[in-house]
Amino acid sequence: MKIIECPRDAMQGLKQFIPTSLKIDYINQLLRVGFDTIDFGSFVSPKAIPQMSDTAEVLANLDLENTTSKLLAIIANVRGAEDAAQHNQIDYLGFPLSVSETFQQRNTNKSIAEAMGQLAQIQEICHKHNKTLVTYISMGFGNPYNDPWDTDTVLHFVNELDKLQVKIVSLSDTIGVSNPDNISYLFSSLIPAFKHIEFGAHLHTNPNTWQEKVAAAYSSGCRRFDGAIRGFGGCPMAKDELVGNMATENLVAYFTGIGVNLNLNNAALDAAIAQSGAVFS
Structure with a gap:
C-alpha cells in the first residue's frame, strides 16, 4: 500500500504566497512520517502557478538523509521536465494528461494531441x-465542460500510455464527480488488463463521500492513494470553485481500521497535521 502525500496540490491554488521557509519546514515534517512519496512541488511557469515559483529553493533545503520517502515534482x-530532471533528489516526474480537451488547454495550454507528443519526449527525458x-x-x-467522456475513453488513454511504456498511471477525479460505480468499473477493468502498470487514485472529494470512494478503489485492487493533510487544496485550473483533496488522515484511519499496515510514524503525522494550520492559515 502506497500513500502519496501532496502538499504541492494543497498549496498551489492559494493566492497568498506561503513563505519558502514555512514550506521547507512543513515538507521536512512530512518526510518524517514515512509516506511512500511526497508530491512536493512543480516546475511550471511562475505566471501560471506563482505559489510554486520557489520549488527549486525548497528542494535544496529538504532533509533527505533520514527518510524513506521519495520525491515527485509536477x-x-x-x-519543465528538463528542469526537474537536473535534480538528483527527484524520483518521479508527474504529468497531467486530460481526457477533456477543454481542461488540457486550461491546465497546460496545449491540446491533447500536443500533450501526447510532449509526453513521449518527457518519457525520453525520464529514461x-x-x-x-x-x-x-x-x-x-467526468468533466464540467460537456466534453465527451466515458469509460472506454479512459481505457483508450491508458492503452496509449502503455505504448509509451508509462509504468504509473493515476486516475484523477479533478472536480469530485466520481462515484463508487465508475471507480470500481475503471479499476477492476484496468488493473487486470494492464498488470505491468501501477494504478493510483487521486480523488478530490467532499467530506461526505470520501469513504465510499476509497472503499470502491481499494476493493477493486488499487493500492496507491493520493491525499493531502486536512483535505487542503484542489486544482485552480479546473473551475471557479476548488474541490478539496482526499484528506490524508481519513485515508490513514480507513486503512488502519481494516487492518492495513501503512508503516507510518503516527507521532510525526500528528505533528504535521498540527503544523499544517500555520502553513495554510
Whole structure:
C-alpha cells in the first residue's frame, strides 16, 4: 500500500504566497512520517502557478538523509521536465494528461494531441535521467465542460500510455464527480488488463463521500492513494470553485481500521497535521 502525500496540490491554488521557509519546514515534517512519496512541488511557469515559483529553493533545503520517502515534482511540458530532471533528489516526474480537451488547454495550454507528443519526449527525458514518469489522467471520471467522456475513453488513454511504456498511471477525479460505480468499473477493468502498470487514485472529494470512494478503489485492487493533510487544496485550473483533496488522515484511519499496515510514524503525522494550520492559515 502506497500513500502519496501532496502538499504541492494543497498549496498551489492559494493566492497568498506561503513563505519558502514555512514550506521547507512543513515538507521536512512530512518526510518524517514515512509516506511512500511526497508530491512536493512543480516546475511550471511562475505566471501560471506563482505559489510554486520557489520549488527549486525548497528542494535544496529538504532533509533527505533520514527518510524513506521519495520525491515527485509536477511538470507540464518538456522544458519543465528538463528542469526537474537536473535534480538528483527527484524520483518521479508527474504529468497531467486530460481526457477533456477543454481542461488540457486550461491546465497546460496545449491540446491533447500536443500533450501526447510532449509526453513521449518527457518519457525520453525520464529514461535519460533515471526518473520515473507518473501520468495523471485528469478529468478521469467526468468533466464540467460537456466534453465527451466515458469509460472506454479512459481505457483508450491508458492503452496509449502503455505504448509509451508509462509504468504509473493515476486516475484523477479533478472536480469530485466520481462515484463508487465508475471507480470500481475503471479499476477492476484496468488493473487486470494492464498488470505491468501501477494504478493510483487521486480523488478530490467532499467530506461526505470520501469513504465510499476509497472503499470502491481499494476493493477493486488499487493500492496507491493520493491525499493531502486536512483535505487542503484542489486544482485552480479546473473551475471557479476548488474541490478539496482526499484528506490524508481519513485515508490513514480507513486503512488502519481494516487492518492495513501503512508503516507510518503516527507521532510525526500528528505533528504535521498540527503544523499544517500555520502553513495554510
